[in-house]
Amino acid sequence: MRISHPTTDRGDSRVVVVGGGLAGRVTAWRAAQRGLDVTVVEPSDARSASRVAAGMLTPASEAAFGEEPLMEFAVHSAGLYKGFVAELEAASGTDVGHHTTGTLMVAFDRDDLAVLTDLHELQQRLGVPTERLTSRACRKLEPMLAPSVRGGVLAPEDHSVDPRRLLQALAVAGERAGVREVADRAVEVTDGLSVRLAGGGTLEADQVVLAAGCWGNDIALPEPVLPTLRPVKGQLLRTRMPEGSEPLVHRTVRGLVKGSPVYLVPRGDGEIVVGATQEELGHDDSLTVGGLWKILRDARELVPGVTELEVTEACVGLRPGSPDNEPLLGPTRVPGLHLAAGHFRHGVLLTPATGEAMAQALTEGTLPAPARRFSADREDNT
Template sequence: MPSLHVAIIGAGIIGLSTAFELLSRGCEVTVIDPDPGQGASRAAAGMLAPAAETTWGQGILHELLGASNQRYPQFVERIEQATGLRPDYLRNATLVVASEPADRDALHELVQLQTNLGFSAEVLLPSAARRLEPALASNIAGAVRCAGDHQIDPRSVVRILAGHLDAHLDAHLVREPAVELLQRAGATRAVRTGSGRIIEADQVVLAAGLGTVAGAPRLPLRPVYGDIFRLQGPSGPPLLQHTVRGIVHRDPVYLVPRADGSLVLGASSREDGNEAVNIGQMHRLLDNARRLVPGIVDCSLNEVIARARPGTPDDRPLVGRLDDGLVLSTGYSRHGVLLTPFGSALAADLVQGLPPNAEHARAVDPARFTDPARFTDPRRAGGHAAPTRMEMHR
């Protein structure tokens, strides 16, 4: 019996991980992307932080983040077993640090929610936090340790999985833009690339982030830009052992230490349509990080980058079947790396016609924006943005 051939549009961490999942299930895959891994995945810090990311009013998204985080150790092991290469995955816990008493109060308000959701969140005195991380400023107001929050370098995942595609007999990586979806008998059955090449497929997965393809639906997505620094720590022992997420005058900031002694600094979120790095955001990030970890002034600059993430009105991704030949997997916003094991497995289940977890699939079904009355989340703790209608243009 011939294997199922799946064309995947988009070679970010979601598209490549979906390809990896399908290859492991015996499918043949073709991934189409002119610049694999150069979109949002290139900038992502890779925090696997369902506890530290907890905010009010997200409903079932909390459950999805926690479930995907639990899959990460096995996800990393599977990649290593298949490729002989291990992604840069560190189980180093997260410290959420408050700069001043008002920030501490905001932080402590979330602890009850975090623990009620089953996440590990231990309140620390400033002295205890500094014992764990001596580089923290002497005047921090408080901290919370999230033991179950870890991190991964998305660039390492993309690099390994792209190489796996190039080496796999049943996989192809087509470095061209996908410009059109082609239908036959009402179902998507092929993709036209920028050179005019037509790639036939039994199933197509649209995982192109904010990329547009003729014949695809108009999706309720918006670009949410983030500015990211990559710093090289000073010589000697690493500046930080934990991932440090901070609240400074109610502004978020994070510092993610890598195994090579470098640090990722970020947390800006803007919707100004500017694809370039924003100088004001750069200044604020550096100043806020310095308030929490004064030693960053001794770091050197490796890179500054800005990328857009595909955001949805309710911050949940769009994963579901759109026609008999087309599966959608996009809209992961800032949770794309954390939700990768969940999203790739769900998309693969949909491609193969396997029954997914019904509640989880319902939570991310794109149809919630065409008929929102059927998709009310009774566990949502707060209000949500007005739904945006998704229209089909074929």
């Protein structure tokens, strides 16, 4: 059942967004731009996956068999990014580190190259521009690649951003648009759409957006409209080249090493993010020697020069995975209660499309056509 939430003429102007990650921040900003009265609830010790993510905008290299509709939505969101970044940077005065040099996917051995070949065929069917490259062509683009690299695929339209800068920009743009923030943790949403806080306060709302990632399941709701979101642990390293050194990589490099994925994402300021594990271990957010060793082992096979990098930070985040690994967006069967959740590996990439979808859901009660498959009230997720 689709719940209609008309515009502010019906008095649905007070919106509380629970969660200050990218999904929550972009929802708040876009809703405030539509004239809604928006409050974001986010604890001061926030643990959102957005603060840890590498920031790859890679619909081509994220393509997976069986996820074609999701990839079409990802391509749609990627197409919004250029205008989205320009608008957000102007609104916030913050550079979000949009890096537009493309992504190079490379294979360590013949089996990995066979996987990339199949992936390239899928990309072609989805209409995603990619180009098969020989090992020599790969090393011409990225001279620091290991000579043993078997070949690769170039995705020139796969870009990246710095998620921490993106979060900061959304927070500033939201504040300038009138978004208020409460540093607390939501513990319950009542039938009357009151949001009860851990600190004892209560926020009254006409509409509530639950965008708390894999911690959303800890919030009591009037009905079980949020399926169990499983935490998927990711460990990664933030590194930097020694001062005065040539760049290790010039674009995002994603590789397969004996079937295991690894990536290096360069920033404009010289930082390189190396990651990441994908572990189904519940809410365990501990950094482990084994996880970090695996990342470095595989990265060294593809780019031996990673051994020269200075480690500046080791990070761990919990991605929110829905039962079908697809996002949950828009109205639920509880009138006025919306979801912006379950983005799993694609939270950064889907940020512009999430903002577009949630703004329409909050003002018109419907999702735009590209997002309708991912409706929060779809039967297989409730």
